[in-house]
Amino acid sequence: MSAGTNKLNVTVTEVVAVNELVKRFHFERTDGGNLPTFSGGAHVVVEMRDGDTTRLNPYSLMSSPLATRDYTISVRRDDVGRGGSLFMHNRVKRGMEMVISYPVNLFSLDLRAKKHLMVAGGIGITPFLAQTAQLASSGGNFELHYTCRSESLGSYTEVLRERYGNRVNLYYDEHNERIPLDRLLATQPLGTHIYVCGPAGMIKWVRDTAAAHGWPDDSVHYEHFAAPQPGTPFDVRLAVSGLEIHVGEQQSLLEAIEAAGVDPPYLCRGGVCGQCETNVISYDGTFKHNDHWLSDEEHCSGKKIMPCVSRFEGRSLVLER
Amino acid sequence: MGINFRKETFRDDFTFRNSPENIRRFPFPYHEDAYMYSVNIEPHVPGPKNSVFEHLVDVDEHYVSEMQDRAMVLAEDPLRCQSLPHMTLAGWDLLELLMTEKAASYPEHFSLTREGDRWHWINRPLGIDDTFTFGDVSTLPYGPMEYITRQSQGDFAILDQRDNNLWMDAGMITTQADWSLDFDIGMNFFEWHAPVPLAHEMGVFTRALKYLTNIQQGKPARRLNWTMTINPRLDTSPENFHKWGGDRLTVTPENVGQKVHLRVELQSFWRLPRSNALVFPIRCYLLKMDELVTVPKWARRFHRVLRDLPVELAEYKGLTRYRQTTVEWLSKHDDGAPTSPGFSPD
Ligand code: HEM
Numbered sequence: 001m002s003a004g005t006n007k008l009n010v011t012v013t014e015v016v017a018v019n020e021l022v023k024r025f026h027f028e029r030t031d032g033g034n035l036p037t038f039s040g041g042a043h044v045v046v047e048m049r050d051g052d053t054t055r056l057n058p059y060s061l062m063s064s065p066l067a068t069r070d071y072t073i074s075v076r077r078d079d080v081g082r083g084g085s086l087f088m089h090n091r092v093k094r095g096m097e098m099v100i101s102y103p104v105n106l107f108s109l110d111l112r113a114k115k116h117l118m119v120a121g122g123i124g125i126t127p128f129l130a131q132t133a134q135l136a137s138s139g140g141n142f143e144l145h146y147t148c149r150s151e152s153l154g155s156y157t158e159v160l161r162e163r164y165g166n167r168v169n170l171y172y173d174e175h176n177e178r179i180p181l182d183r184l185l186a187t188q189p190l191g192t193h194i195y196v197c198g199p200a201g202m203i204k205w206v207r208d209t210a211a212a213h214g215w216p217d218d219s220v221h222y223e224h225f226a227a228p229q230p231g232t233p234f235d236v237r238l239a240v241s242g243l244e245i246h247v248g249e250q251q252s253l254l255e256a257i258e259a260a261g262v263d264p265p266y267l268c269r270g271g272v273c274g275q276c277e278t279n280v281i282s283y284d285g286t287f288k289h290n291d292h293w294l295s296d297e298e299h300c301s302g303k304k305i306m307p308c309v310s311r312f313e314g315r316s317l318v319l320e321r
Numbered sequence: 322m323g324i325n326f327r328k329e330t331f332r333d334d335f336t337f338r339n340s341p342e343n344i345r346r347f348p349f350p351y352h353e354d355a356y357m358y359s360v361n362i363e364p365h366v367p368g369p370k371n372s373v374f375e376h377l378v379d380v381d382e383h384y385v386s387e388m389q390d391r392a393m394v395l396a397e398d399p400l401r402c403q404s405l406p407h408m409t410l411a412g413w414d415l416l417e418l419l420m421t422e423k424a425a426s427y428p429e430h431f432s433l434t435r436e437g438d439r440w441h442w443i444n445r446p447l448g449i450d451d452t453f454t455f456g457d458v459s460t461l462p463y464g465p466m467e468y469i470t471r472q473s474q475g476d477f478a479i480l481d482q483r484d485n486n487l488w489m490d491a492g493m494i495t496t497q498a499d500w501s502l503d504f505d506i507g508m509n510f511f512e513w514h515a516p517v518p519l520a521h522e523m524g525v526f527t528r529a530l531k532y533l534t535n536i537q538q539g540k541p542a543r544r545l546n547w548t549m550t551i552n553p554r555l556d557t558s559p560e561n562f563h564k565w566g567g568d569r570l571t572v573t574p575e576n577v578g579q580k581v582h583l584r585v586e587l588q589s590f591w592r593l594p595r596s597n598a599l600v601f602p603i604r605c606y607l608l609k610m611d612e613l614v615t616v617p618k619w620a621r622r623f624h625r626v627l628r629d630l631p632v633e634l635a636e637y638k639g640l641t642r643y644r645q646t647t648v649e650w651l652s653k654h655d656d657g658a659p660t661s662p663g664f665s666p667d
Pocket residue numbers: 358359360361362478480487489499500501505513514515516517520525529530533544546547548601634637638
């Protein structure tokens with residue numbers, strides 16, 4: 001495990017059209033060897049360099065955590081989104097070199113569960129492909145309920161059926177089939193955990209219904225990405241050093257200050273230690289505070305910023321640095 | 322060149338001591354002449370050669386003897402090693418982490434060969450040569466966590482991450498500064514930290530927890546903590562308080578140099594890949610006062626830190642009975658000269 005780097009250089013080894021809307025991508029390490037181990041539910045952030053802009057999109061790993069020769073992800077084409085999925089569909093070809101992050105898991109299995117009840121909608125099936133592989137290898141007890149628009153647009157329905165037989169339940173909108181959620185929730189053994197991944201509306205439906213059935217919060221899990229979104233670029237004046245700097249979309253304010261040759265204090269680079277706290281001399285705009293260090297009052301005061309994680313949008317910002 | 326492992330004891334006749342080279346690499350924990358709790362967490366990246374940070378998992382001259390001491394503690398009290406049933410996978414994760422780090426950093430002492438899930442592990446200092454199936458508990462003499470932590474210096478707590486909190490659901494704890502795994506098992510981050518004074522009010526723990534739950538695979542972090550121990554005893558557990566509590570009354574101006582030890586814990590935090598748990602190795606380093614004063618900057622600084630330490634901290638750390646005697650002894654090694662900023666010797 002190489003500390004301090006959480007990027008991986010990979011080569012696209014296969015691109016497979018799964019159906020009209022979904023493509024699957026296989027990545028291997030460019031320098032050979034195995035990719036880092038991960039747990040079912042983990043995602044990677046894929047960097048897409050497109051001229052001057054870089055997009056960072058998170059995708060769940062769907063390959064088995066037991067086989068890390070390659071990673072696979074599936075991407076559903078979204079014609080109205082920010083363009084990440086279109087880039088993947090139209091520009092990414094076999095043999096291309098790309099950069100992805102180390103796996104991060106914000107949707108992990110609770111291994112205390114007596115049973116894992118999984119609810120997937122559409123492309124939300126991907127984390128469950130990895131989780132079911134992990135559970136199957138260790139004799140885990142699971143049951144999957146997967147709803148798709150139509151048989152032709154259902155991804156991996158056959159593979160799942162083949163692997164896990166009647167532990168997999170399929171529902172198609174085109175046949176007016178719907179997951180019998182109330183019945184499912186009412187009939188689970190004690191110690192069951194429920195996991196949901198799919199459209200926002202489905203996540204809400206499952207969470208609300210589980211709450212109405214008296215399921216404790218800690219046994220209801222849903223996928224949510226805290227993707228490192230690129231920020232809007234902004235300019236800053238460093239009053240003490242007398243420098244004007246530009247903070248690019250892929251850079252933190254702290255990184256931009258360092259790139260200008262100033263050596264500010266820092267420790268965690270994650271917004272908790274307080275070391276990088278910096279006084280604001282003047283500003284005209286809005287702060288995007290992302291730290292856990294300053295109090296709410298300090299966030300509103302406009303007098304302080306934590307440059308390791310926080311940003312700014314507006315006309316001018318002058319820092320005491 | 323390999324490490325020259327010392328043969329020594331941490332009980333009874335207490336023959337533990339540091340070689341001069343090992344004194345220089347001691348992780349002295351004060352960057353200034355005063356000490357207070359803070360969120361002192363930083364990325365765990367490899368540091369300078371001949372420091373304890375050179376490799377991410379440090380092995381030093383006390384390795385073999387520390388492992389013998391651990392085996393003795395476990396023989397008397399098996400509850401020092403516990404793992405709740407859902408933590409076995411995390412145990413395998415830890416085994417992989419420690420084996421790969423050790424084999425990469427110290428190839429002359431450790432080697433690991435993997436063919437699929439058939440693993441071959443050689444630990445030369447301890448004379449171990451085992452072949453086993455990764456993931457199959459029946460192919461090892463102990464569970465995976467116990468197996469590898471019987472071969473790794475320092476204590477290990479494995480924390481399950483759920484509900485935005487960390488839960489102490491497994492551990493190997495035999496060299497602890499007066500806390501108990503058997504008492505803390507199953508507790509969460511705030512519960513096991515409840516006895517610590519002042520830090521809760523300062524917001525140290527809420528912030529630290531946010532950082533820890535965000536730790537990502539491949540990006541470990543670390544911090545230093547410290548206390549003091551009379552005689553070079555690793556096992557200062559509440560379970561054995563009757564064996565060591567009385568030692569604190571035996572310090573006299575004549576024996577401070579040999580009896581009183583600065584005890585520093587290099588604590589690190591790692592995300593484990595399969596289980597998504599967090600492992601918290603607590604590596605303990607001991608330094609005798611006689612050894613500490615061989616570095617003039619450390620002598621001056623430690624004198625000032627101990628003299629001015631807030632009383633709540635001194636009481637919590639259990640220093641009260643011998644603090645004054647030790648401060649007076651150290652004062653003879655402090656000429657009042659200014660000290661340079663930072664941790665390292667001048
Ligand atoms: C998940 C990792 C951690 C574990 C398992 C852990 C465990 C413990 C335990 C068992 C104690 C002894 C409490 C007692 O008296 O019974 C302790 C003390 C303490 N912990 Fe932690 N801790 C962790 C992380 C942290 C972090 C990140 C910080 C701060 C940034 C911290 C700050 C402290 C402090 C200040 C004390 C008092 C130590 C002294 O004065 O000697 N801990 N911890």
